[in-house]
Amino acid sequence: MNNDLQGKTALVTGAASGIGKAIALLYSQHGANVMVSDVDETQGREVADQLNALGGNARFVKADVGDPVQCQQLVQETVSAFGSLDIACNNAGIGGEMNLTAEYSLEGWQQIMTINLNSVFFCLKYELDVMLKQGKGAIVNMASILGQVGTSGSPGYVTAKHGMVGLTQTAAIEYAPKGIRINAVGPGYIDTPLLSQLSPEVKQQLIDLHPIGRLGKADEVAELVIWLSSDKASFVTGSYYPVDGGYLAR
Ligand code: NAD
Numbered sequence: 001m002n003n004d005l006q007g008k009t010a011l012v013t014g015a016a017s018g019i020g021k022a023i024a025l026l027y028s029q030h031g032a033n034v035m036v037s038d039v040d041e042t043q044g045r046e047v048a049d050q051l052n053a054l055g056g057n058a059r060f061v062k063a064d065v066g067d068p069v070q071c072q073q074l075v076q077e078t079v080s081a082f083g084s085l086d087i088a089c090n091n092a093g094i095g096g097e098m099n100l101t102a103e104y105s106l107e108g109w110q111q112i113m114t115i116n117l118n119s120v121f122f123c124l125k126y127e128l129d130v131m132l133k134q135g136k137g138a139i140v141n142m143a144s145i146l147g148q149v150g151t152s153g154s155p156g157y158v159t160a161k162h163g164m165v166g167l168t169q170t171a172a173i174e175y176a177p178k179g180i181r182i183n184a185v186g187p188g189y190i191d192t193p194l195l196s197q198l199s200p201e202v203k204q205q206l207i208d209l210h211p212i213g214r215l216g217k218a219d220e221v222a223e224l225v226i227w228l229s230s231d232k233a234s235f236v237t238g239s240y241y242p243v244d245g246g247y248l249a250r
Helices: 018-029 041-053 068-082 106-134 155-178 200-208 218-229
Strands: 009-013 033-038 057-062 087-090 137-142 180-187 240-243
Touching: 009 018, 009 068, 009 106, 018 033, 018 041, 018 057, 018 087, 018 218, 033 041, 033 068, 041 057, 057 068, 068 106, 087 106, 087 218, 106 137, 106 155, 106 180, 137 155, 137 218, 155 180, 155 240, 180 218, 218 240
Parallel strands: 009 033, 009 087, 033 057, 087 137, 137 180, 180 240
Antiparallel strands: none
16 A cells, blocks of 8 residues: 555546546555546446445546536535545546548537547536645546547547647646646557457557557556656646557657
8 A cells, every 4th residue: 555645635537447447446545535436327336335445435426527517516526525626637538439530420529529628628627626725736637649649530539639638738837836737648558448349450450559569558557647646746747648558659
C-alpha cells in the first residue's frame, strides 16, 4: 500500500471498466477516497464494492458525462460524500462510429463529440468550481495517441481527442496560478473491452504499430495517471503524456 494520496478525494468517470477501473483501484491503493462513476450502474457498483472490500473508501454515482446536469450533480455528490474534490480523472469515452469522413453520419459525429469531448468540458467546468474554492487540485484528461495524430476511419474520435488536448492546455494555463494542475494522458492501444469487437487480424495490425510489440495494459496507463495526480508531479501542468509503447515515436 502506497499512501501518496492519503486523505485526498479522487473522482473517476468511466470507472466501471478498463482503464478507468484500473485508475480507481490504484487511487484507492494509494489512499484516496474514490468516487467511482459510470453510466453502467451494475459494473460501477461492483468496482466500488471491490475497492471497499480491499479496505478502501469508495462510493458509486451513476452519471452520463454527455449531460452537463449529471456532471454537475456528480461533482456535488462527490463533495457531499467526502468533503472535497482534490483529484479528477475525466476518463469516460467510447470508440464511436468507424467510417471515412465523407461517409460519417451526422448522428455519429454528434454522439462522439458529446461523449468524448463535450463531456470533458462539462466535467472540467464543475470540477474547477470546487477546486477554485479549495485553491488546489489536479485533473487528468484521458486523451489518446489519436489526440496527437490522425488515423483513417475514425475522424470523430480523432477530432474529439485532439480537442480535449487543446482544452487541457488552455485550462492549464488559465488555472495554474490558482494552484490547479491539468494534464492529458495519451494511451496507445490498450487491451480493454473498448477493443473487444476487433477481429484477431485487426488486433495484430494494431500490435504491429507499437514498437514494444504488444498492446498496453490498463494498469500501465493508471500508473502514469496516479503520478500526474500526485504532488510528485507538482511542476507538471498543461502537458500531454503518451503511454503508448513507442507508437508516436515511429
Ligand atoms: P472501456 O469501454 O473499457 O471503458 C469505458 C467506460 O466508459 C465504460 O465503463 C463505459 O460504460 C463508460 N462510458 C461510456 N460512455 C459513458 C458516458 N456517456 N458516461 C459515463 N460513462 C460512460 O474503455 P477504455 O479502453 O477503458 O477507455 C477509457 C478511456 O480511454 C476512453 O476515453 C478511451 O477513449 C481512452 N482510450 C482508450 C484506448 C484503448 O485502446 N482502450 C486508447 C486510448 C484512449
